[in-house]
Amino acid sequence: MTTIKDVAERAGVAPSTVSYVLSGSRKISEDTRRAVQAAIDELGYHPRASARTLRSARTRVLALAAPRVPGAYRAIDGRFAIDVTDAARVHGYDVLLMTDSDGVGGLRRVARSRLADAAVLMAVEDRDPRVEVLRELGFPGALLGHDDHAALPWTDLDWEAAVALAVRETAAAGHRRILFLSSAEHEVAARRGYALHGLDGARRAAVGTAADVRVIPSHRDPDVLARRLSQALAARPVPTALVVQHLILLPRLLDAVAAAGLRVPHDLTVVLVGSLPDELGVRHLPRIDLPVAEMSTAVARLAIDAIGPGRADRSPTSREPVATPASSMFSGAPHHLIQPRMAGPVIAPPSPG
Amino acid sequence: MTTIKDVAERAGVAPSTVSYVLSGSRKISEDTRRAVQAAIDELGYHPRASARTLRSARTRVLALAAPRVPGAYRAIDGRFAIDVTDAARVHGYDVLLMTDSDGVGGLRRVARSRLADAAVLMAVEDRDPRVEVLRELGFPGALLGHDDHAALPWTDLDWEAAVALAVRETAAAGHRRILFLSSAEHEVAARRGYALHGLDGARRAAVGTAADVRVIPSHRDPDVLARRLSQALAARPVPTALVVQHLILLPRLLDAVAAAGLRVPHDLTVVLVGSLPDELGVRHLPRIDLPVAEMSTAVARLAIDAIGPGRADRSPTSREPVATPASSMFSGAPHHLIQPRMAGPVIAPPSPG
């Protein structure tokens, strides 16, 4: 209920002076500063966000658009939401969470009513309609994940490098027959970046190693998956390692492995690419984690950098070009392509038997 | 960039008339309404949220405070965030996501800068400092979970009824020796509502059935948990059923059961109380799910109901008392205590062996 006017009266100055004390954008004498600060403290004054926003045309809010998963929900997305929020706070931004319950309607509404300064799109898809909304409205944004068609800043794990690394490290551990359980077929069909790049990585690694790498396309149906897997495991010569990118069904998958009478890692070494919640208790397996914190930090930064200057901030200084890591394989928008790192225990060699 | 003034000019009316068309709070002739609507459509006008908020003192935003988990993060919380957001949207509210990265500072900042009209606190704890912040600032709010000391509206699963139901149903299936794996000891020590009420439920059910119910206190350390469990499983007469409330370590727990040479459900029937992400693949077990959607709907409603009238809305009509479901065991604040329901397959009877 207390406003800048109340503070001004109590400190015996004009409201504008209080504003200058707060913003520091004009020189204020030490005496006045102290008097104003005292009044602020005594009254417990805090500027109203809506008044600031109205005047400055800056909300200091990012819209975070949850994945377009009809009904489904991936546990990792919650962690992204938390980490993006923390990363935004570092730059003084808050985060407005948006679901896809009314399609792109929510995003359009938030952008047009200027509830946020920029948007972060989670789990972007090929030809994502959300991207089209941002383009149409000229609203700044950045992507978690990558799509070649979206000319927007983005960040992603280098899935090709990740799968290639996992396969090569497995081969380096001595395995000569390696299975790669790719993303599910419907993900490949939807042209999700991680699915396509992951397959590329497996193929690339296969060429460069002495190991025989065989790709098993995964499937959203656990029974289909289990069937394909047990078939592949029964092949001769016997595969000694399994690199898994399709993690959602990992528990079922490990059940299938156990059902085949195989112990991990003694009979079959399992290496993961991607991330699952800690509750799954798979942290004892060698893996390449999805760098959630790193990606969140990067995407918050990219989104905030994409925001233009506010109303009064019409300085004539030319804007610095945004530095992007060297990578010529993607479009010209600023981006952070994150290199994979192995985590967890070392990859067990194949058992001599 | 288009404002209500632009629309007014194009339609040949005053800005106030446009506002009345939008709000419908005064009678407008059909001709004028059409002209204004045409101008709105042609210009793609959408009112600026900050201007509305400044005038009306209503943000139509709820602050959603994530759990105070230092470092950790529970997968189910992401689903709560999504569902609360959807539920808020039904009432025309958006959701600002807040982490606990700067303690209660974020909540205090958002409340004082009036970025939101009310707060929803997730996973409230005993003597939760966030509750104290709301009280101190007189900021409306509602809780996911329940704490007797907080005089705030809340919603929760009736954990006592849930555990009691699970135990009774297990006994009804014929089991005569039942283990109850309670919440972890540190959760009980922290006086978390679900932990205390769950224990009460087990004790209450034990009194009313022919079965022998034995409580195993769980532990955050998987090794301690496994040791206690295998000890309890080795007791004579042999337990035939296990009711689990501490789900976080369920994969490790099932490992321990398997290590003891027991098959589920043939040798040991496992019944769950609470919820885990679908990725865990435990939907084939009999269980009582945490009613996330129901709780989210309720808490959004409670938070919004706690918001006072806006600035211009000074109608002299007395406010209706909020209806609360009958339940005399909790404090006077409005609340929704949700009754448990069994889900999944029926509970298998003990094997005759």
Added chain:
DNA sequence: CCCGTTTGTCGAATCGATTCGATTGATTCG
């Protein structure tokens, strides 16, 4: 000593919507 500069503060305009009287015609009634 007077004029130009610097320093610190003030007053007023502004952002974009909402809302309360006031006003203008049209209509009704004695």
Added chain:
DNA sequence: CGAATCAATCGAATCGATTCGACAAACGGG
């Protein structure tokens, strides 16, 4: 026919901050 009533719309004030130009006092230099 003039006064009272009513419907529809307008104009202006307001919400709470920011920011620009103005201005007074202090200061410095010739």
